[in-house]
Amino acid sequence: MTDYGEEQRNELEALESIYPDSFTVLSENPPSFTITVTSEAGENDEAEENLGMVMIFTLVTAVQEKLNEIVDQIKTRREEEKKQKEREAEEAEKQLFHGTPVTIENFLSWKAKFDAELLEIKKKRMKEEEQAGKNKLSGKQLFETDHNLDTSDIQFLEDAGNNVEVDESLFQEMDDLELEDDEDDPDYNPADPGSDSAD
Numbered sequence: 001m002t003d004y005g006e007e008q009r010n011e012l013e014a015l016e017s018i019y020p021d022s023f024t025v026l027s028e029n030p031p032s033f034t035i036t037v038t039s040e041a042g043e044n045d046e047a048e049e050n051l052g053m054v055m056i057f058t059l060v061t062a063v064q065e066k067l068n069e070i071v072d073q074i075k076t077r078r079e080e081e082k083k084q085k086e087r088e089a090e091e092a093e094k095q096l097f098h099g100t101p102v103t104i105e106n107f108l109s110w111k112a113k114f115d116a117e118l119l120e121i122k123k124k125r126m127k128e129e130e131q132a133g134k135n136k137l138s139g140k141q142l143f144e145t146d147h148n149l150d151t152s153d154i155q156f157l158e159d160a161g162n163n164v165e166v167d168e169s170l171f172q173e174m175d176d177l178e179l180e181d182d183e184d185d186p187d188y189n190p191a192d193p194g195s196d197s198a199d
Helices: 004-018 041-047 056-098 105-130 139-145 148-160
Strands: 024-027 031-035
Touching: 004 024, 004 031, 004 056, 031 056
Parallel strands: none
Antiparallel strands: 024 031
């Protein structure tokens, strides 16, 4: 004779180890368990086919297959959404590089606006400098307005004197140095370090 209670306990343990997330045993005597099911389509057919048999494993397998189908559908939908976003990003990037074609008319229009903006900035800067009292002249403007500046440097040098003091004691022991006059040598080449050696 077959011990149905032992067979059911073994089957419950097997299902619990195979499907730890979707199968929960509530009690072993009497056997009670829960399976989370979101859709009832096709479940009754599977149950009716297995009436009178050991059917827990078959039912859980059917549920698992349905869950796998749902997961596959979700994955497929996510992949399609990702591809769609990539296509949209590529189109947006192409639009960035497409730009506006330059013609003589739109370039001249842009140039006029650009020059007007620059002129406005310069006027604003000059007003700010005038208000701050920083109306500085350029070097050329200084010499054009004050002709004394032409001769002021010469006058400064004359006032200081052109005398340069030289400490001759630094050069008194030059007799000990052996200086050769290499420039008189016809083979002398200042760019060639080996040309000053004796042959």
